[in-house]
Amino acid sequence: xxxxxxxxxxxxxxxxxxxxxxxxxxxxxxxxxxxxxxxxxxxxxxxxxxxxxxxxxxxxxxxxxxxxxxxxxxxxxxxxxxxxxxxxxxxxxxxxxxxxxxxxxxxxxxxxxxxxxxxxxxxxxxxxxxxxxxxxxxxxxxxxxxxxxxxxxxxxxxxxxxxxxxxxxxxxxxxxxxxxxxxxxxxxxxxxxxxxxxxxxxxxxxxxxxxxxxxxxxxxxxxxxxxxxxxxxxxxxxxxxxxxxxxxxxxxxxxxxxxxxxxxxxxxxxxxxxxxxxxxxxxxxxxxxxxxxxxxxxxxxxxxxxxxxxxxxxxxxxxxxxxxxxxxxxxxxxxxxxxxxxxxxxxxxxxxxxxxxxxxxxxxxxxxxxxxxxxxxxxxxxxxxxxxxxxxxxxxxxxxxxxxxxxxxxxxxxxxxxxxxxxxxxxxxxxxxxxxxxxxxxxxxxxxxxxxxxxxxxxxxxxxxxxxxxxxxxxxxxxxxxxxxxxxxxxxxxxxxxxxxxxxxxx
Amino acid sequence: xxxxxxxxxxxxxxxxxxxxxxxxxxxxxxxxxxxxxxxxxxxxxxxxxxxxxxxxxxxxxxxxxxxxxxxxxxxxxxxxxxxxxxxxxxxxxxxxxxxxxxxxxxxxxxxxxxxxxxxxxxxxxxxxxxxxxxxxxxxxxxxxxxxxxxxxxxxxxxxxxxxxxxxxxxxxxxxxxxxxxxxxxxxxxxxxxxxxxxxxxxxxxxxxxxxxxxxxxxxxxxxxxxxxxxxxxxxxxxxxxxxxxxxxxxxxxxxxxxxxxxxxxxxxxxxxxxxxxxxxxxxxxxxxxxxxxxxxxxxxxxxxxxxxxxxxxxxxxxxxxxxxxxxxxxxxxxxxxxxxxxxxxxxxxxxxxxxxxxxxxxxxxxxxxxxxxxxxxxxxxxxxxxxxxxxxxxxxxxxxxxxxxxxxxxxxxxxxxxxxxxxxxxxxxxxxxxxxxxxxxxx
Numbered sequence: 001x002x003x004x005x006x007x008x009x010x011x012x013x014x015x016x017x018x019x020x021x022x023x024x025x026x027x028x029x030x031x032x033x034x035x036x037x038x039x040x041x042x043x044x045x046x047x048x049x050x051x052x053x054x055x056x057x058x059x060x061x062x063x064x065x066x067x068x069x070x071x072x073x074x075x076x077x078x079x080x081x082x083x084x085x086x087x088x089x090x091x092x093x094x095x096x097x098x099x100x101x102x103x104x105x106x107x108x109x110x111x112x113x114x115x116x117x118x119x120x121x122x123x124x125x126x127x128x129x130x131x132x133x134x135x136x137x138x139x140x141x142x143x144x145x146x147x148x149x150x151x152x153x154x155x156x157x158x159x160x161x162x163x164x165x166x167x168x169x170x171x172x173x174x175x176x177x178x179x180x181x182x183x184x185x186x187x188x189x190x191x192x193x194x195x196x197x198x199x200x201x202x203x204x205x206x207x208x209x210x211x212x213x214x215x216x217x218x219x220x221x222x223x224x225x226x227x228x229x230x231x232x233x234x235x236x237x238x239x240x241x242x243x244x245x246x247x248x249x250x251x252x253x254x255x256x257x258x259x260x261x262x263x264x265x266x267x268x269x270x271x272x273x274x275x276x277x278x279x280x281x282x283x284x285x286x287x288x289x290x291x292x293x294x295x296x297x298x299x300x301x302x303x304x305x306x307x308x309x310x311x312x313x314x315x316x317x318x319x320x321x322x323x324x325x326x327x328x329x330x331x332x333x334x335x336x337x338x339x340x341x342x343x344x345x346x347x348x349x350x351x352x353x354x355x356x357x358x359x360x361x362x363x364x365x366x367x368x369x370x371x372x373x374x375x376x377x378x379x380x381x382x383x384x385x386x387x388x389x390x391x392x393x394x395x396x397x398x399x400x401x402x403x404x405x406x407x408x409x410x411x412x413x414x415x416x417x418x419x420x421x422x423x424x425x426x427x428x429x430x431x432x433x434x435x436x437x438x439x440x441x442x443x444x445x446x447x448x449x450x451x452x453x454x455x456x457x458x459x460x461x462x463x464x465x466x467x468x469x470x471x472x473x474x475x476x477x478x479x480x481x482x483x484x485x486x487x488x489x490x491x492x493x494x495x496x497x498x499x500x501x502x503x504x505x506x507x
Numbered sequence: 508x509x510x511x512x513x514x515x516x517x518x519x520x521x522x523x524x525x526x527x528x529x530x531x532x533x534x535x536x537x538x539x540x541x542x543x544x545x546x547x548x549x550x551x552x553x554x555x556x557x558x559x560x561x562x563x564x565x566x567x568x569x570x571x572x573x574x575x576x577x578x579x580x581x582x583x584x585x586x587x588x589x590x591x592x593x594x595x596x597x598x599x600x601x602x603x604x605x606x607x608x609x610x611x612x613x614x615x616x617x618x619x620x621x622x623x624x625x626x627x628x629x630x631x632x633x634x635x636x637x638x639x640x641x642x643x644x645x646x647x648x649x650x651x652x653x654x655x656x657x658x659x660x661x662x663x664x665x666x667x668x669x670x671x672x673x674x675x676x677x678x679x680x681x682x683x684x685x686x687x688x689x690x691x692x693x694x695x696x697x698x699x700x701x702x703x704x705x706x707x708x709x710x711x712x713x714x715x716x717x718x719x720x721x722x723x724x725x726x727x728x729x730x731x732x733x734x735x736x737x738x739x740x741x742x743x744x745x746x747x748x749x750x751x752x753x754x755x756x757x758x759x760x761x762x763x764x765x766x767x768x769x770x771x772x773x774x775x776x777x778x779x780x781x782x783x784x785x786x787x788x789x790x791x792x793x794x795x796x797x798x799x800x801x802x803x804x805x806x807x808x809x810x811x812x813x814x815x816x817x818x819x820x821x822x823x824x825x826x827x828x829x830x831x832x833x834x835x836x837x838x839x840x841x842x843x844x845x846x847x848x849x850x851x852x853x854x855x856x857x858x859x860x861x862x863x864x865x866x867x868x869x870x871x872x873x874x875x876x877x878x879x880x881x882x883x884x885x886x887x888x889x890x891x892x893x894x895x896x897x898x899x900x901x902x903x904x905x906x907x908x909x910x911x912x913x914x915x916x917x918x919x920x921x922x923x924x925x926x927x928x929x930x931x932x933x934x935x936x937x938x939x940x941x942x943x944x945x946x947x948x949x950x
Contacts, residue, residue: 026549028550028551030550030551030552030557030560031549031550031551033551034534034536034539034551034554034556034557037534037536039533039535052549078540079536080537080540082535082536082537082594086535086536087536101549123540125851126848126849129846129848129849129850130848132846132848133845133846133848133881133882136943137943146537146540148537148540148541148592232943232949232950233943234943234950235943235950319950320950369591369592369594372537372594373594374594375535375594375595376594376595376596379531379533379595380533381533381534381535436533437509
């Protein structure tokens with residue numbers, strides 16, 4: 001906290017109960033235990049209570065009360081970012097501001113201009129259901145993570161999907177934010193002081209600075225409403241897949257993908273997944289309790305069982321029908337065929353392979369559960385994600401593979417990664433699953449993450465999204481000027497440091 | 508999750524199984540997102556992982572469970588939505604069943620509760636007895652307001668329209684050449700409430716070349732007593748069915764057909780319930796009627812493209828994972844299938860749940876009804892008698908079984924339940940069921 005005044009939790013909860021009703025506050029023992037749980041190595045973080053606002057005005061009431069009583073709030077939307085923090089706060093003793101329970105309304109869907117306006121509790125599944133109900137003319141971009149994840153929370157944490165609208169923050173337009181000082185802000189064209197706002201969710205770049213980015217991966221305010229752009233649903237989606245036998249084939253895969261994205265010939269991102277990323281969702285590691293990385297023999301056996309090689313590339317096309325797409329797929333087949341090592345898996349075949357069906361669902365804007373199975377690879381409830389990136393340069397990508405594979409193996413963990421490839425850059429989603437109840441495994445997972453974070457930073461590569469345990473670490477990796485600018489904004493917009501102190505390293 | 512059972516406790520196979528299941532739960536919390544009772548209450552003890560913790564404590568402690576634990580476990584729908592969502596596939600179904608057995612054996616419920624449960628467990632599995640009470644109940648319905656809580660609920664839940672038809676054991680020959688020989692689980696409560704379902708099923712199967720057998724001495728599947736913790740009763744029903752169908756299998760049986768998905772989930776799990784080879788054989792032969800028809804192929808349908816809101820029974824989507832087949836068959840029948848938003852959510856029927864937990868069941872029923880209405884359907888269809896009754900009650904309009912539509916499409920009569928419904932002439936649409944048509948918008 002920026003002042004020395006102690007937090008007065010009792011007075012805060014009394015004020016919230018008075019203003020919002022007693023049912024808006026939950027301090028039951030079970031709730032406090034569960035809201036403190038997460039999957040990270042650092043342990044659980046028991047909050048002081050949970051508050052459920054029902055509107056933007058109620059969020060303002062809560063934030064103002066937090067300022068009055070110096071109480072730290074930790075906003076969550078649906079709390080589904082498993083592996084990055086779940087619903088647990090930056091530190092124990094914060095008050096969870098659970099926006100998902102009551103602020104879960106779809107405020108608007110504009111079918112002609114193809115956008116939706118939502119509150120923080122609106123999930124991918126809820127939006128998908130609503131679009132289907134309205135005739136299935138529009139497609140949302142989804143993650144391959146939990147269908148019950150929140151659209152706003154994912155956008156603000158810089159989450160992404162796989163369709164042409166993959167960049168969730170990039171395809172958002174117009175926010176409503178309760179700042180840390182309790183004031184209300186509308187961004188973009190919503191900043192106009194008018195009763196009717198025509199372009200709030202259609203235009204981002206009208207008069208004045210673009211403030212929206214301030215509320216991604218930050219703790220300056222609470223976003224209570226956001227516009228999100230939607231894509232007209234294509235009548236046909238056809239995926240294509242190529243699998244490569246050897247680990248070092250990654251270099252060639254990246255080289256093959258790049259021109260297809262630079263030209264935008266392929267409209268989806270490429271999912272370039274290694275063997276374990278695809279197969280780990282289908283069962284438990286046969287050597288889960290060995291304390292060592294999976295043996296090469298076991299890895300080869302898994303590849304054989306699931307019909308995939310060391311790396312598998314997935315992409316997709318959209319069109320009016322399958323026949324119209326077929327020539328485009330043929331061009332991609334010809335292109336990958338140059339390699340001589342790629343084995344083609346067509347759309348129909350892929351539909352019967354659960355791990356590839358996940359990709360088809362993702363390209364089709366359909367939420368699905370398949371990838372959550374990754375979490376049971378190493379039983380015991382531990383899971384963190386390390387998300388550095390690589391330029392779309394095969395040699396560099398392969399160098400990073402060698403680096404990470406070595407670090408995983410040194411810590412007795414299984415190298416499990418998917419590179420999500422655009423034109424110039426690929427985000428590497430590295431999964432670490434471990435037994436959280438075993439101190440040795442917990443320590444190895446933690447040490448593995450930290451070693452990779454240091455190694456990549458030393459090579460000039462930063463992470464994207466990060467587990468809450470490592471926010472301070474990553475903020476500490478930034479240049480002094482960045483830190484002082486962030487802290488200055490924090491002081492300006494949240495002078496009493498009531499919004500998620502410590503989140504993203506800023507307090 | 509760590510457990511602390513003693514070696515003596517673990518000698519009990521039921522406890523040993525519960526221990527194994529409990530250890531797989533790691534509290535990711537995905538289950539809470541899709542658990543109806545948690546979503547409505549935000550009470551951790553009303554969530555699967557909260558209940559799992561309560562079960563662990565109850566079984567570890569042994570003996571008489573506390574009333575709070577019993578209340579939270581009683582309010583579980585056993586919809587198994589949590590099992591679909593769970594990343595590590597905790598076997599919640601068998602865990603909650605074990606907990607219910609423990610409660611039944613150790614907890615002294617109040618007199619009213621005991622009587623109510625005994626009444627349901629005795630009457631519902633016996634269709635003729637149920638029919639007699641149903642008829643008496645219909646006469647008494649105008650007096651419902653004068654009755655105490657649960658009895659009032661019982662009476663108000665009696666459907667306005669019942670078409671009982673309790674089948675005796677018999678063989679219905681195939682039309683034309685016999686291609687398959689199948690046994691049909693005639694069911695218990697369903698026969699008293701809606702005989703049209705079995706009639707349509709039998710017509711449909713015969714039309715598709717099936718000889719249909721109602722096996723002597725087959726009856727209630729045991730699901731209702733099982734989910735009330737009366738495991739011994741459930742096993743008794745299950746053993747009788749296994750014996751009955753094994754006799755038929757000796758003659759030759761291609762499948763055991765179930766048209767009430769709640770029963771289907773239980774019969775498919777006979778291997779676990781009885782733990783013997785015959786039970787496993789029977790379980791492996793069992794198919795929901797829509798699964799079987801999808802396998803053998805539905806004759807070409809000719810219905811106009813009415814909008815059908817298809818409601819997934821939990822036992823179908825979460826219990827049996829039969830999700831696409833009913834939709835594909837409805838489309839093959841010429842109908843336009845519309846999905847109901849929040850389809851992973853229970854309608855509140857859940858066996859006897861809407862009779863034992865009426866307040867929660869009412870909330871869920873109303874929520875589901877609102878979602879169904881939002882799809883602007885001509886027809887509402889589902890595959891489980893419990894859901895049909897619950898939905899019709901909260902919608903105030905008829906709900907048909909999917910087999911009635913398959914039957915109608917392939918030459919059977921229009922479902923009688925739709926007599927009071929005026930179906931709109933289907934409008935020409937520019938889209939298919941799963942995506943816009945090729946001439947829609949830019950595409």
